[in-house]
Amino acid sequence: MNPHRIIAGGTGFIGQHIVHNWLAQNIKVTVISRKKQTIHDVFGSTVNGLTWDEFEEAPLPLLHSSSLVVNLTGASLADKHWSNARKQEIIGSRMRSTKLLSNLCAIEADRSPMLFNASAIGVYGLENQGKIFDEDTAITFEQANDFLAQVARPWESATAVAKAHGVHVINMRFGVVLGKDGGMLKKLMLPYKMGLGGTIGTGIQPITWIHIDDIINIIEFLTTHPELHGGINFTAPQWVTQTEFAKILAKVLHRPCILPTPAKLMQLVYGEMANELLLAGQAVYPKRLLEAGYQFKFPDLTSALENLLR
Secondary structure, three states: OEEEEEEEEEHHHHHHHHHHHHHOOOOEEEEOOOHHHHHHHOOOOOEEEEEEEHHHHHHHHHOOOEEEEEEEOOOOOOOOOHHHHHHHHHHHHHHHHHHHHHHHHHHHHHOOEEEEEEEEHHHHHOOOOOEOOOOOOOOOOOOOOHHHHHHHHHHHHOHHHHHHHHOOEEEEEEOOOOOOOHHHHHHHHHHOOOOOOEEEEEOOOOOEEEEHHHHHHHHHHHHOOOOEEEEEOOOOOOOOEHHHHHHHHHHHHOOOOOOOOOOHHHHHOOHHHHHHOOOOEEEOOOHHHHHOOOOOOOOOHHHHHHHOOO
């Protein structure tokens, strides 16, 4: 009998890579999404596709037959301006699925599959600029000043009920995910290829990133390392400044990096989103993964970008 895994939010950029990797391992995959047609459009008949309503009709037998649940559900941070309504959608879309899966896994308790729930390095907050964060950094899970922490902290806290019932939970604290078919890198391709790439704002803001292949490999690594649980930084060991990122990307693409973008212009175009996604950031180190012996396939930005773009 083939092993079985469940993924919620599997039709997105990260999810598609994970699902295709599982299918290549002959793992039976159930994908949960809002629309069944979207699942079929992306994966055809290679997966078992369920809407959330269908999943909620009989969730426990499905969970009991699975070894792992990965939850990536959540409205995109960068697709729309952060109006109050959009902020509530961003938070609500993450909390609903996380609370549901956490509660269901808690019911299963020691029979539950592992729950790997998405989170983000925004959990560390923007209050301590200039500091390097790792999983041992103390976090006060209270209301934060910056929006990204307001998203990530309750997102992780929503898995507490599963943890309390002995479920093996991983909070996947993603940095900027690099892949040629999605995420930030895809959005940067056109301006850089047109020779319009360059520093944004001061350029000293840190960018903590990870190659999509390492995300896939880390998930497999964690399934065989039960001593690792809770918050895990899904980040490469080398963070860079925004200026360094721009220069390395331009070099890999053989394009110039001469056009700076003023912070005020970014704020005018993107509003509050610019302040947190483009003009600030966190330097984050994957301490627990490295201590456990995980070897990054792409530990430095140059090798990651060359793999993706050449």
